[in-house]
Amino acid sequence: MTTKLRVENLSKTFVLHNQHGVRLPVFSNASLEVKAGECVVLHGHSGSGKSTLLRSLYGNYLPDSGKIWVEHQGHEIDMVSAEAREILSVRRHTVGWVSQFLRVIPRISALNLVMQPLLELGVDKAQSEARASALLRHLNVPERLWHLAPSTFSGGEQQRVNIARGFVVDYPVLLLDEPTASLDATNRAAVVTLIEQAKARGAAVVGIFHDEDVRERVADRLYVMSPETAPEMSA
Numbered sequence: 001m002t003t004k005l006r007v008e009n010l011s012k013t014f015v016l017h018n019q020h021g022v023r024l025p026v027f028s029n030a031s032l033e034v035k036a037g038e039c040v041v042l043h044g045h046s047g048s049g050k051s052t053l054l055r056s057l058y059g060n061y062l063p064d065s066g067k068i069w070v071e072h073q074g075h076e077i078d079m080v081s082a083e084a085r086e087i088l089s090v091r092r093h094t095v096g097w098v099s100q101f102l103r104v105i106p107r108i109s110a111l112n113l114v115m116q117p118l119l120e121l122g123v124d125k126a127q128s129e130a131r132a133s134a135l136l137r138h139l140n141v142p143e144r145l146w147h148l149a150p151s152t153f154s155g156g157e158q159q160r161v162n163i164a165r166g167f168v169v170d171y172p173v174l175l176l177d178e179p180t181a182s183l184d185a186t187n188r189a190a191v192v193t194l195i196e197q198a199k200a201r202g203a204a205v206v207g208i209f210h211d212e213d214v215r216e217r218v219a220d221r222l223y224v225m226s227p228e229t230a231p232e233m234s235a
């Protein structure tokens, strides 16, 4: 199996400049590898650094040291040292991000929000619309809402629009930040099916799931945010 994502000796410390420069080490020497078709779940107590690690993988946080190798269009890119335009290209083509929160854009309909990543890749409108509709239907978003802007949707409806948008492109790597938080059992199962389908087509998945049932269904391995990867706090 091909390795899609390789993290080597990654360390991250937050420096709180507005609080006397307090240093808050989050993890050090984190290393993991995710192959095509595998799902690795980040695991550890609240505050152990799961979100910080996941955000670093997407290039949202800059680690202090270490490498994040992503297989991107036939070669490996290190997300730690990559230039901004390379990170944008990785995000457009290779690494998808699904969080529990939807960034609502005023006046853009749910259907258009979901289609957008496909249109940006040059997929034609009819095909994009068909794929987006299938996902919204799968996630039980009522059809009467598809042509409305999601700002007035319930929390769960917004969450499902966001998940549809995150799964609309067949990204080789998927980063999932608690995508099932606050969904009911039917919709959790719908998301689990999407993750299983992504794995079956060869996606490498890294996720955070607080729901134990979901974790057990999708995880091939747990990556434990152990005390060794979380050094003592120092001033």
Ligand SMILES: Nc1ncnc2c1ncn2[C@@H]1O[C@H](COP(=O)(O)OP(=O)(O)OP(=O)(O)O)[C@@H](O)[C@H]1O
Residues within 6 Å of the ligand: 014, 024, 026, 044, 045, 046, 047, 048, 049, 050, 051, 052, 053
């Ligand atoms: N932007 C930030 N600036 C400063 N400190 C931060 C920042 N983000 C996170 N932290 C700190 O880093 C530590 C790890 O936070 P993180 O959110 O990664 O943990 P987590 O394991 O995802 O927690 P939870 O399960 O509660 O979501 C926490 O002590 C948090 O206060």
